[in-house]
Amino acid sequence: MDQDNPKIIVEYLSDLAVVTLTDEKILEEADIQALENSLIPLIEQTPGIKMVLDFTNVQFLSSAVLGMLIRISKKIYESNGQLKLCNINDKIYQVFTITRLDRIFDIFNAQESALADFD
Amino acid sequence: MVSETPPKKIRVVDNDVYAISKICGRLLDEVREKNFNSDEIFAIHLALEEAIFNALKHGNKFDPKKTVDIDYLITDDKCDIAVADEGSGFSPDSLPDPRAEENLYKPCGRGVLLMRSYMDVVEFNESGNRVHMVKYKKTNKS
Numbered sequence: 001m002d003q004d005n006p007k008i009i010v011e012y013l014s015d016l017a018v019v020t021l022t023d024e025k026i027l028e029e030a031d032i033q034a035l036e037n038s039l040i041p042l043i044e045q046t047p048g049i050k051m052v053l054d055f056t057n058v059q060f061l062s063s064a065v066l067g068m069l070i071r072i073s074k075k076i077y078e079s080n081g082q083l084k085l086c087n088i089n090d091k092i093y094q095v096f097t098i099t100r101l102d103r104i105f106d107i108f109n110a111q112e113s114a115l116a117d118f119d
Numbered sequence: 120m121v122s123e124t125p126p127k128k129i130r131v132v133d134n135d136v137y138a139i140s141k142i143c144g145r146l147l148d149e150v151r152e153k154n155f156n157s158d159e160i161f162a163i164h165l166a167l168e169e170a171i172f173n174a175l176k177h178g179n180k181f182d183p184k185k186t187v188d189i190d191y192l193i194t195d196d197k198c199d200i201a202v203a204d205e206g207s208g209f210s211p212d213s214l215p216d217p218r219a220e221e222n223l224y225k226p227c228g229r230g231v232l233l234m235r236s237y238m239d240v241v242e243f244n245e246s247g248n249r250v251h252m253v254k255y256k257k258t259n260k261s
Contacts, residue, residue: 027140027168060161062168063233067226074224091161098236099229100218 007035010042016115017042020054026061036068040075049081052114056087066101073105082106086114124192126199131171131187139171142189146200149193155256162237163198163254169230170202170250178204178248201251208247 009020019039026032043049053069069085076083086108088096096102108114129145131138143164150160171187179185185205192199217228235241240253 063229066229070224070226104223
């Protein structure tokens, strides 16, 4: 069990890390950088990490956040890990579909289904 | 009913990215007062964030001596916004399509796509350093 930067809450379930984003809006460059800085050590400390990013609290994000998610996912896959996203609300999910990022991210309605999908 | 009120003006100085949320908050309060629905508010918010951030980053390249000017007019029917920077501009038609297979994994380049997807009108001036965007209120249209 670990509590990192206030922007995320991390729960470890066996070899899985469930990361809940705590901010309602993720916008400012500095906030996005802080979020990335919180996630990178988790990935580096656990090669092959199986991570779920839970968007339950997130009501708004900008394209800069999408960029951060792409960088994070690359880092995870380079370490042979897996990343899944869940609990993305309809408005934000539409941002993923417009940009076609729904094709490159594994997105699930609920955390349970994301967890159940890991190899 | 369209008012005859002239556009309001906001100037972002010092290329302060933290000013974006304050400006968006102020403008979105006026949008809410005009009873735009939540989808329309989300759309305006996203387009405005992307436009201001593009102006600060790609336009002014975070030069603290340069400013970003925002003109806006919010009526019962529409939200009309123009964002101008002091950069040399760009050609929006030459932007690579971020949805193309070869660009999907690139971490940037989606701002203009989102602005065009969420607003009813998105047009750039000839030099490409000013974007004009309009969102019409659907609930008031026949």
